[in-house]
Amino acid sequence: MTWEELKQAAEKRREEIGTFEHEVHVCTGTGCHSSRSDMVKTALDKEVKERGLEKRCRVKGVGCMGVCGAGPLVSADAGAKMFQGVTPEDAGKILDEVADDKLAPAEMRLDSKMPFFAGQVRVVRNLAGEIDPERIDDYVAAGGYDALFKAISTMSPEEVIDEITKSGLRGRGGAGFPSGLKWKTVAKAPGPKKYVICNADEGDPGAFMDRSVLESDPHCVLEGMAIAAYAVGADHGYIYCRAEYPLAIKRLKIAIKHAENLGVLGNNIGDTQFNFRVEIRLGAGAFVCGEETALIGSIEGKRGMPRPRPPFPAQSGLWGKPTLINNVETFANIAQIVQRGGGWYSSIGTEKSKGTKVFALAGRVVHTGLIEVPMGMSLRDIVFTLGGGIPDGGKFKAVQTGGPSGGCIPEQFLDMPVDYESLGAVGSIMGSGGMIIMDDTSCMVDVAKYFMDFCMSESCGKCVPCRVGTAQMHGILEKITNGEATMRDLTMLEELCEMVRSTSLCGLGQSSPNPVLTTLRYFRHEYMNHIENKDCAAGVCKVAREKKAAGIAAEVHA
């Protein structure tokens, strides 16, 4: 297929879609799908047929709309009308409002102008909830693969890299390494064979933006990978995806097949010399495989164990060849940067953190789901304005960012702008963008113990500080929550944190003390309460449960 043919295909599809007066979108992401949105779609299709609206109304399965907690979701007329908690029986009410201007019951309607939506700037997720992720023509009609053809037809690989550098895009997987610099290193590395890998091993508990991107708009990731391959001189790509995401894998497989059939993946793309094919590799449930050298080991069919760097994968990666590894969200930004220019992208965000970031809001917050906001928005705006604050009149206690490698940020930093630097300054990290909001019902020592338990089980066992250190730290935290610890244990815990942080081989070990360090820094009084008063204010830990049981026993006795 040539660029001209792509444009014609897009135009043809747009005309087809344009004949419909109304478009009704049903979310088919994992969240809504699990509350049976497929049955909602079937019911809507049936209702449209019964009312003879086939020519006026088109019902379409789309990707994630964001407010996963309110699902199943249905939207109509380009998001102007939204419905929440929809059941198959509601199909008639939705069509009443869409086609007949009869308002649906208030509890079903969702305000599409509420801050949750209005406060967002959508780049990565601009087509999520708009296109059918299982149809490539929908993506093409929305301008898809235009950026790839622009790059391979009118730009040199150097120009593409320059544009990415100019955009200021930084890796969205967590560490925030400048993407342009990474691409340049791989491009400069000698050798005819290079690889591009997309890291879709979203292991952080509480983060699900990559899953959502893959389920809602898989082609934008493939397009980003293809542009990257052209820029660095690779002809072979892998997507390393978690086996726990069956829907994402299914849609990726469909997308790759469609892209090959259309000729936007494969040999001589756009009648040029550029070849690129993509394969999927399934992860098998190991958190450490999110680390790039471990991920490479896993693709090679081995245990996912990190190795020392340098050499970095950019010089010696998959099978010893120069390899570019970026995360799903990073690749999802690429097509638009090429299309609209690096200057446009860098106009969004803060001085050092450019563009937008997708955050997954979960935990004790009114609107759980995905939001995409410009870098630099304050935590308060994210949690309270967009997220709607704490439900059931609870009191905000902390927000946990960055998963097991991140930290807990207390109330006093709510007005802090969220970017890579600010989060680092308070002891946390951006991570992949998971934000777990906690209120008074969570005990911070227990939360620290939870993450340490995670790191302890997920440690690959290769280096001693991580393998043994995490187990020792977990043991001390266990003692504290059981009410058996002394001040000496606390000192020991702090020493261990420092030792594990500075001597572990990879990021998993180095960052594993972060949840403990931040909770010690901001919630030390909770640790002291467990140690000195043998009490847990949130009533979560064993020490509090025992105290309560003892109290009841004493009463009964009296």
Place this chain on the structure above:
Amino acid sequence: MLPTSKKISPPSDDKRWRIVDTTMRRHGYAPEALIEALHSAQETFGYLTDEALGWVAASLRVPPSKVYGVATFYNYFHMKPAGEHTCVVCTGTACYINGAGDLLKAIDETAHVKDGETTEDNRLSVLTARCLGACGLAPVVVIDEVVAGKMKPEALKERVRKLIEPATEEVGV
């Protein structure tokens, strides 16, 4: 050329071995196909049997010790058969702070089975997951492959009771 072209015949004449063989053939019986082959074997047989591990090792020319090492390294692979029904409790952060622990307790109280165990009558296996990525619906339980969100302990007890019911009838409870 290495003598790899000689195909190793499967451990039995069970036709399902062909599915695993297709996966390995697609990768040219290369050692790096190991994880893909294990995925295929587990999907086909429900868990990784000793025969499957041995055959994959021989077919891909990978030492059995390495195959065992990989199979035990990754959480996703199981070397024991699962019960008739499975119940996976997500223990991701959002589910954890929304009461995933209470859900595990509820299952234990109803079916007397803990994380990683199967009931004696083989009716129910209980597993935990690191994070299913459905945090908007926390706490999440996957019962026989179907995701159930915003789960409450009482409701889960009821679901579990139904799963194990016929067995309890048999012993006359």
